[in-house]
Amino acid sequence: MTNPDAESADVLVVGAGIVGLACAYEAAERGLSVVVVERDARATGASVRNFGHACATAQSGKALGYGRVAREVWLRLADAAGFWAERTGTLMVARSSEELAVLEEFSDLRGEEAQMVTAAEVAEHAGFGAGVVGGAWLPQDLRVDPREAVAKIAAYLQARGVRFHWNTTAHGIEPGEVTTSRETLHADQIVVATGHDVDRHFPQLAAAHGVQRCALRMLRVExxxxxxxxxxxxxxFSMLRYGGFAECPSLPTLRDRLTRETPDLVAIGLNLMFTQRPDGTLTIGDTHSYATTPAPFEDEELDAAVLRETAKLLGAERLTVRERWRGIYASAPEPFLDATPVKGVRVAAVTAGVGMTTGFGFAREVMTDVLA
Structure with missing residues (x-):
């Protein structure tokens, strides 16, 4: 039996990760009352366990469009909510002729969004090990500190009147109401933005869309x-993972070379990259493995591979580790899950590991449709 005095709103969002916050932001921008339900005391999932890198330029299709919208929202929100976000760009480092060929083709595709640079120009940004032959500069991409930004966006939304129910688990989701571990809440429209946990609420929907969990290993080093x-x-290795590079005719040749020379690294889905944190340390990674339920046991070789290859990239003998963690995000054959399992309930998830890059653009399209 529902409580007739339970809190109600125009829009109720389940999940306070970046996609949930983006949906709440879009609803608040339209002057609607919004409630957000989050099972933890703060966002602790994929939205804070990432590089803080909005790499829109390397995307393709819908993701490219969403990413271009999202980076403008990021900059606008940074000013409003008081967190750091800058168009720092992305430096693509080429260490072989095959990698350089892919970047040249990609530069032709993206025009001013991807500019070729020489090995000497690559070295101006950081000290790298031997073998760098050139690269590409993607000036429009931006970075944030995810550990700061996500919390400040939530605080900003709360100051605007969005009501947050932290430490509150959504047990039942039905048209017009969400039964939680504390009370039953009511809303005209419900958006479920729980990322890889969509199968906790709608298992048949998740199975139909092939949603799995992608587990990755990341580290923070000096x-x-x-x-x-x-x-x-x-x-x-990053070129093997982003849709924009898949449009380059030379990518299969690069994939063949990396698979032939480093089959172990390709097998663990290495995306060899890093970003620098405000304290000067580097976030490095990452590896990828896929399962509906990932094994709880951590393979030390995954971290060892990331450390070894990052040290080689930087021309360092060894790296000093400050933190290690596992990230998990939703993965599916299609990069975005946007579905209506029951009337008045929308499920929205980025299922390609690019939530920080595309989430605000994706949420705008979802909420425009939901609120129409």
Whole structure:
């Protein structure tokens, strides 16, 4: 039996990760009353366990469009909510002729959004190990500190009247109401933005869309060279993971070379990249494995591979680790899950590991449709 005095709103969002916050932001921008339900005391999932890198330029299709919208929202929100966000750009480092060929083709595709640079120009940004032959500069990409930004967005929304129910689990989701661990809440429209946990609420929907969990390994290390490294730095392994590079005719040749020379690294889904945190340390990573329920046991070789390859990239003998963590995000054959399992309930999830890059653009499209 529902409580007739339970809190109600125009829009109720389940999940306070970046997609949930983006949906709440879009509803608040339209002057609607919004409630957000989050099972933890703060966001602790994929939205804070990432590089803080909005790499829109390397996306393709819908993700490219969402990413371009999202980076403008990020900058606008940074001013409003008081967190750091800058167009620091992305530096793509090429260490082989095959990688350089892909970047040249990509530069032709993206025009001013992707500019070729020489090996000497690459070295101006950071000290790298031997073998760098050139690269590409993606000036429009931006970075944030996810540990700061997500919390400040929530605080900003709360100051605007969005009501947050922290430490509150959504047990039942039905048209017009959400039964939680504390009370039953009512709303005209409900948006479920729980990322990889969509199967906790709608298992048949998740199965139909092939949603799995992608587990990755990341670390925070001391910067062996000291000094500031403004852009996000990516490599040939990164080119295997982003849709924009898949449009390049030379990518299969690069994939063949990396698979032939480093089959172990390709097998663990290495995306060799790093970003610098405000304290000067580097967030490095990452590896990828897929399962509906990931095994709880951590393979030390995954961290060892990331450390070894990052040290090689930076020309360092070894790296000093300050933190290690596992990230988990939703993965599916299609990069975005946007579905209406029951009337008045929308499920929205980025299922490609690019939530920070595309979430605000994706949420705008979802909420425009929901509120129509």
């Amino acid at each position: 910067n062996p060279g000291g000094g500031a490294i403004e852009p996000a730095v990516q490599t040939g």
